[in-house]
Amino acid sequence: MALFRGLFDFFLNDNKLDEKLGLTEKQKRLVQNTWAIVRKDEVSVGVALLLAFFKKYPESQNEFKSFKDVPLDELPKNKRFQAHCVNVIATLGKVIEQMHDPELMEASLINFTEKHKVRGQTPQHFQNLKQMILEAFPSVFGKQYTSEVQEAWKKTLDLIFLKISQVVCVVIVALIFVLRIHGTIDVNLSELEYLAARLNPVECRRLIAALHYTTYDLPSSLAAAGRLSFSWLYARFWKERFW
Secondary structure, three states, rough: OOOHHHHHHHHHOOOOOOOOOOOOOOOOHHHHHHHHHOOOHHHHHHHHHHHHHHHHHHHHHHHHOOOOHHHHHHHHHHHHHHHHHHHHHHHHHHHHHOOHHHHHHHHHHHHHHHHHHHHOOOHHHHEEEHHHHHHHHHHHHHHOHHHHHHHHHHHHHHHHHHHHHHHHHHHHHHHHHHHHOOOOOOOOHHHHHHHHHHHHOOOHHHHHHHOOOOOOEEEEEEEHOOOOHHHHHHHHHHHOOOO
């Protein structure tokens, strides 16, 4: 009887939905268990992933000064490239490990996005990377990549890259708004509305609507505006939710 109850409780817990992540406990476990395969050889997996990414989107390689001029066939042996690949895998792994704490997971994604702001990536860049990761998983996980694992990973990566795209979108619009306030660029609200619609997230469009009615305590100089971090902008224009 005790064994039956234990199995019953395990089944119920497996199907318990984490409302903040939109994943069941079983899906989170499947993702974390299969990620252990990647951790055994982070360099090889990272190199294979980024190499495939640069082959499909060659313009992306130009964003990395340390190896932008290195021929594709020489990249796998380039230590700067290897280091970057390991960093990408480690960052994703850190987020996966934090699935038990959605707020910590979100904070890590904000930090990750902040490190990439100087390279000018757009939401589409990150969506392209997400697709490449999904395409690489069948060969990485082999027989363990079942339909259940595939669904769990798709939901997880959708969640991760949506958050990254949201942060990028908010910061792009916020920076344009800051520059508009300082008169550096001539962008009116209708143009911002168009930009927000192109960037897509609903929250971004709400932000633009809020700009019609809200006065912000912005930096007093353009130099200060240029030093704003993603964290500051994210906190001011997203987390406080002026709408």
